[in-house]
Amino acid sequence: MNPIRIKDKDFVLSISDADIQQAVKRVGEAINRDLADKNPLFICVLNGAFMFAGDLMKVVNIPCEITFIKLSSYDGLYSTGAVKEIIGLNESVVGRNVVVVEDIVDTGVTMEKILGSLRAKGANEIHVATFLQKPDALQRDIQVDYVAMKIPSRFIVGYGLDYDGYGRNLKDIYTVID
Ligand code: IMP
Ligand code: MG
Numbered sequence: 001m002n003p004i005r006i007k008d009k010d011f012v013l014s015i016s017d018a019d020i021q022q023a024v025k026r027v028g029e030a031i032n033r034d035l036a037d038k039n040p041l042f043i044c045v046l047n048g049a050f051m052f053a054g055d056l057m058k059v060v061n062i063p064c065e066i067t068f069i070k071l072s073s074y075d076g077l078y079s080t081g082a083v084k085e086i087i088g089l090n091e092s093v094v095g096r097n098v099v100v101v102e103d104i105v106d107t108g109v110t111m112e113k114i115l116g117s118l119r120a121k122g123a124n125e126i127h128v129a130t131f132l133q134k135p136d137a138l139q140r141d142i143q144v145d146y147v148a149m150k151i152p153s154r155f156i157v158g159y160g161l162d163y164d165g166y167g168r169n170l171k172d173i174y175t176v177i178d
Contacts, residue, residue, distance in 0.1 A: 006166045011174035023148035028059025036062045038097040046070040048103030051160035052131040094122040103160045104132040108140030
């Protein structure tokens with residue numbers, strides 16, 4: 001498989017569209033089983049989770065709502081550590097059972113901030129569904145309920161994830177070549 005180039009970096013195919021769809025289906029079916037009577041509010045974390053959320057919600061077939069928040073913590077290839085909320089939540093989460101839908105849990109700093117904020121706003125049960133997790137990079141004590149795929153701590157693009165804004169539209173996932 002030929003590498004693809006995005007800006008100044010080369011990337012090689014690492015997870016195919018077919019494998020992604022299978023993993024997303026597993027998560028959606030688990031959510032259907034676990035949260036059938038919870039009337040969940042799904043909270044999609046933009047921009048990265050837009051593709052995962054879209055595919056996931058096509059599998060989820062229980063009564064639910066979906067809304068969107070936007071944050072940023074990445075500057076190019078490396079986490080800046082500083083998480084800033086750009087677009088906040090308009091819906092009330094008081095007493096709601098929420099599912100945070102993320103593209104990837106890396107250090108866990110972003111998720112810790114989101115979870116703290118939802119707790120402070122009075123959410124009831126708070127679940128996390130992430131498409132990817134880099135378990136070796138985790139620095140925070142957070143509970144991730146649903147993980148579609150676990151991957152090594154290498155920088156990746158595609159399926160919503162970007163390198164400096166590019167690559168989000170790729171349907172497969174590519175890993176950077178050092
Ligand atoms: P954390 O706060 O370190 O867990 O980082 C979470 C955010 O960083 C994710 O929501 C992604 O947007 C971004 N991120 C983490 N790893 C990667 C990667 O390999 N490629 C692109 N974005 C990433
Ligand atoms: Mg993200």
